[in-house]
Amino acid sequence: MTDFAEGAPCWADAMFKDVEGAKTFYGDVLGWTFGEASTEYGDYTQAYSGGKAVAAVAPPMAGAEQAPSAWCLYFASDDANRTAEKIKEAGGALLMEPMQIGPFGSMALAKEPSGAVFGVWQPGEHKGFEKMGENGAYCWAEIFTREPDTADDFLRRVFPYQVERMEAGDEGGPSTMDFKIFSLGGPEHPVLGRMKMDEDFPPDLPAYVQIYFAVPDCDDAVAKAQGHGGTLHFGPMDSPFGRFAALTDQQGAAFAVIDLSRTTGEMPPTTPA
Template sequence: MAAQPEGTPVWADAMFTDLEGAKKFYGDVLGWTFGESSTEYGNYTQAYRDGKAVAAIVPPMPGQGPGQSAWVLYLASPDVGATAERIRAAGGSLLLEPMKVGTFGSMALAKDPAGVVFGIWQAGEHAGFELRDVPGSYGWAEVFTRDPDAANAFFPKVFSYGVRKLADEEVDYRVFSLGDVPVLGSMGMTPEVPPQVPSFISVYFVVDGCDAAVERVAKAGGQKVFGPMSTPFGRFASFVDPQGAAFSLIDPAAAEGEMPATVEVS
């Protein structure tokens, strides 16, 4: 598989105190199955849909506090060390310095000036998602932040994204693109978001039927935060899983309305 362009979302994982609980929840909601835990890498456990790797879950490292469960999106890099330097130069910081992960690749964890956490992945044997944009797999992600100006300046400096803004003046939504391909959204948190919720990247997984998925989430013990709502991009809803990790589900086949106009941001 050819290397993904720098800044392309290529992987997602999350840390859970109750790994078995996470397996049951996401198995029930998204139809995931799970591989053997890799004891060499802290019981890192890959999730599969139709036999293809779509994400991973991992318990806290020994000595590490339970912390807040959260999905982390990884962006592609041909040189994780060079990307780390650009993160610092753009005003971000490193939570985990660049490190090799066996023969699988190299990684780093970082955050933008407003505290949005994200990962960097330089592929080795593990290229990232083996399946995406179909039910049970990754479909989209948005930077959801209390400081959109900081995010909208930071990410294009690090990844050379082109930036377009929705023409609707009532919605400050940016789309980061690589060439003509949209790869990431960015929007500010509204006042309705509780103040204790930190800025984060909201990861969307694709489903076939959003309303049925909402019912599966409720039955599995998750909590609906928003939606379901129909948009030109699909029908979606946002949730918090039983261990506190935020995520969203979207059915692109249920899109309604015309695609909104966008304008380039200089």
């Protein structure tokens, strides 16, 4: 298993009212298989790609049955209690205080000041993703927010990130794009993006974390998602990073798919921020 540095995305899960429906959806769209539900831990069920753990699904926790389905990205922490204190000191809010999950590790749920929800994971026996950056697995994430300066300041105070601004490039002239890349150990190790939400986003849409899963064919994944009742919100679109699309599944959880092998154009330049 991989050891994750402080602040690195290390796990993702989602709660669904219809867990079997979620398994069918992601089994077809991402090629996942699923393990046995852990009744001791709320029927938490791990998803696998090629036999390696890549995510988990579960029914809602008691008292949260009406909460909308959503994917949650967890960031690695050497000490969940210390990270929780940093979150509060930086203006964030804890939705769930650090809690030991048997021998597997400790978790907390939080919200950064502009509203995006995320998790913290201090590993025990469960280290996190066993596969990343390959088809069927997590490969990237971005925080979408209308308060970029607030989110940026929070992230830098909680985790040891270095930050660069992505420039728009020359095609199309000036751009109002506000996108930053957060790295660990230098710009050659990016772990997270942050995008400013503009007027193209619904005004009632709160800040959120968009998780990207790699697929061998973006268009095929979109077609499969739509065939299971999912909704396409953006794309498919070509980019220097791959061909990608933003979706919600049939239960409303947002995610994105990207074909990393199909790249178009030059990588945009970046400058220290």
